[in-house]
Amino acid sequence: MEKNSNKSSVSRRAFLGTAAAAAAGMTIVPRHAVAGLGHKAPSDKLNILGIGVGGMGFGNLKNLASENIIGLVDVDWKYTGGNGVFDRFPKAKKYKDWRIAYEELGKEMDGVMVATADHTHAIIAATAIEMGKHAYVQKPLTHTVYESRLLTKLAAKNNVATQMGNQGSSGEGVNLTTEWLANGEIGEVTKVEAFTDRPIWPQGLNTPERGDWVPETLDWDLFTGPAKMRPYNQVYHPWNWRGWWDYGTGALGDMACHILHPVFVGLELGYPIHTQGNSSLLLQDCAPVSQSVKLTFPARTPKRQWKGMKKNAQLKQVDVYWYDGGIKPMLPEGWPDGKNPNNAGGGVIFHGTKDTLVCGCYGKDPWLLSGRVPEAPKFRRRVETSHEMDWVRACKESPENRVKTASDFSEAGPFNEMVVMGVLGVRLQSLNKELDWDGEKMEFTNLSDSEEIKTVIKDGFAIHDGHPTFKKTWTDPVPAKEFAAELIKHTYRKPWSLPDMPK
Numbered sequence: 001m002e003k004n005s006n007k008s009s010v011s012r013r014a015f016l017g018t019a020a021a022a023a024a025g026m027t028i029v030p031r032h033a034v035a036g037l038g039h040k041a042p043s044d045k046l047n048i049l050g051i052g053v054g055g056m057g058f059g060n061l062k063n064l065a066s067e068n069i070i071g072l073v074d075v076d077w078k079y080t081g082g083n084g085v086f087d088r089f090p091k092a093k094k095y096k097d098w099r100i101a102y103e104e105l106g107k108e109m110d111g112v113m114v115a116t117a118d119h120t121h122a123i124i125a126a127t128a129i130e131m132g133k134h135a136y137v138q139k140p141l142t143h144t145v146y147e148s149r150l151l152t153k154l155a156a157k158n159n160v161a162t163q164m165g166n167q168g169s170s171g172e173g174v175n176l177t178t179e180w181l182a183n184g185e186i187g188e189v190t191k192v193e194a195f196t197d198r199p200i201w202p203q204g205l206n207t208p209e210r211g212d213w214v215p216e217t218l219d220w221d222l223f224t225g226p227a228k229m230r231p232y233n234q235v236y237h238p239w240n241w242r243g244w245w246d247y248g249t250g251a252l253g254d255m256a257c258h259i260l261h262p263v264f265v266g267l268e269l270g271y272p273i274h275t276q277g278n279s280s281l282l283l284q285d286c287a288p289v290s291q292s293v294k295l296t297f298p299a300r301t302p303k304r305q306w307k308g309m310k311k312n313a314q315l316k317q318v319d320v321y322w323y324d325g326g327i328k329p330m331l332p333e334g335w336p337d338g339k340n341p342n343n344a345g346g347g348v349i350f351h352g353t354k355d356t357l358v359c360g361c362y363g364k365d366p367w368l369l370s371g372r373v374p375e376a377p378k379f380r381r382r383v384e385t386s387h388e389m390d391w392v393r394a395c396k397e398s399p400e401n402r403v404k405t406a407s408d409f410s411e412a413g414p415f416n417e418m419v420v421m422g423v424l425g426v427r428l429q430s431l432n433k434e435l436d437w438d439g440e441k442m443e444f445t446n447l448s449d450s451e452e453i454k455t456v457i458k459d460g461f462a463i464h465d466g467h468p469t470f471k472k473t474w475t476d477p478v479p480a481k482e483f484a485a486e487l488i489k490h491t492y493r494k495p496w497s498l499p500d501m502p503k
Contacts, residue, residue, distance in 0.1 A: 271439020
């Protein structure tokens with residue numbers, strides 16, 4: 001087995017110097033230049049570094065197996081051996097620290113596949129993009145609004161091929177839903193309801209009061225990365241990190257990237273102007289068992305005008321509602337008796353002035369409540385390969401002639417901002433008001449200097465003489481503006497830091 005890069009004490013100065021040199025080298029003489037065209041021939045193979053390969057990342061790499069998988073990075077090697085990813089790609093160099101992999105393979109690699117915990121997506125992908133590398137990043141794209149904006153701008157600045165891992169965006173369901181909406185099949189839409197049956201991992205848990213022994217296979221410092229350090233506990237890792245705010249974004253962040261994508265694309269949404277959330281008991285560290293969110297988007301000028309639409313007409317302001325943790329929207333009038341709205345993990349209901357459009361998770365199996373089957377013009381590109389291989393196709397094309405992937409960061413970045421904005425609505429719910437959002441400035445505009453926020457640390461549940469009681473422990477009140485600003489843009493634990501935001 002290749003060297004175990006446990007030496008996570010890589011100096012940032014040395015690392016950034018190497019990264020800058022690699023980036024500069026690609027700017028002068030791209031290693032993949034073909035006959036001076038600046039792209040790779042379709043028959044050539046990409047050199048890909050996989051980062052976060054013990055779970056979903058392994059599945060992504062299987063779909064990329066026709067390319068050269070030159071390196072594998074994971075902070076926990078327990079889930080990578082025994083017929084796992086290390087055995088599948090035996091020639092790939094193995095690492096625990098992605099920074100060391102970048103140092104050693106930076107000149108050789110063409111792109112990265114990132115499937116780590118949510119909170120490390122941005123720093124790993126941003127560093128690679130600044131080196132001129134293409135990036136495939138699992139959903140949710142990032143942990144915060146600021147990180148999403150950063151990846152969007154960095155990808156544009158560096159002309160790299162990108163793809164978020166919401167594979168449904170390459171599917172026919174999203175295509176048809178978008179085309180039906182663009183053709184005015186259900187008229188004007190002012191309300192959308194969506195839900196998921198997640199979480200399927202524990203949420204609503206009190207923070208552990210003590211740590212466990214760190215498994216020998218795991219580098220806990222590397223897993224923690226830019227988040228604040230806390231004692232390791234098996235309730236965080238493996239897999240359950242999704243339900244903890246420091247590492248994940250709960251059921252909303254996990255599944256809304258699949259379920260709300262046809263909403264964002266089909267209704268041509270941008271930044272929301274309002275958000276409001278509520279949930280079951282909201283804890284400081286762990287996502288709640290169930291949540292609901294309302295996001296409001298302003299009127300906007302459509303790219304396409306359907307027959308009968310008045311010239312220069314705008315799409316109306318629309319409210320998008322989200323439910324998870326077992327909560328679903330009420331079924332609309334005329335719903336077929338006995339039909340389950342849950343299709344592959346969730347569903348969406350578009351309420352139009354002429355009809356109602358319904359689709360499942362990933363935009364699957366769209367249908368109209370009226371029973372009519374639309375015959376709308378097909379204008380969206382059909383992806384004939386896998387979601388991952390469509391990214392490979394884009395990587396091999398020159399920036400000047402590249403056809404963007406189905407979830408290129410130019411779209412996935414703003415869309416992911418919508419998703420994590422829902423998380424913000426939930427985490428700021430104790431302010432008991434609708435929050436006004438300035439998308440361009442990435443700030444709430446109706447928070448006052450006097451407002452404070454506090455959150456439950458633990459619920460203090462106990463039974464005394466047969467009676468359930470709660471003795472809640474709360475955080476100290478903090479200024480709401482400061483609390484919100486930290487959620488919008490995290491303060492990273494040293495020595496971790498992001499590249500500067502391009503102007």
